Amino acid sequence: MPNISWSVKNQARMHRRNGDAPYDSVTNAMRYWPETATAVAVRLGDDGRIEVNAPFGLADLFQLKLRPGPSFCGAKKSVFEERVRQKKWLQRYPLLEYEPDMP
Known part of the structure; x- marks a missing residue:
């Protein structure tokens, strides 16, 4: 679907980009x-x-919480904050509740 902007990441290598230890699952x-x-x-x-x-549960997804x-x-x-701005999620999805801090 050329009209959709896709982003595919190889999770086997993302730890290198993010400076994390290798992911084991x-x-x-x-x-x-993020x-x-x-x-x-x-x-x-x-x-x-x-x-x-x-791993973080489904509550944030179903409650439209962006954190x-x-x-x-x-x-x-x-x-994280730049990602929110760049993807324009708050403009595209006005029902999202932006919570920049974990509870």
Whole structure:
């Protein structure tokens, strides 16, 4: 779909870019994602059931809360804030509740 701006990241190498230790699983990698609500993976299991992997839970996603993951609260907070500005999420999705600090 050429009309959609896609961004694909190889999680096996993202630790290098982010200055983290190598990730040992998908769940471990998602714990380093910039936003809590985007750290969600869904797949169809071998038994045909849907499997959800969400290390920060699903509450922020369902409650439309935009907040940084734990690794983007300290020194990397400006990276999170720039990401929010660059992606224009608050303009595109006016129902989002922007919470720049973790509870």
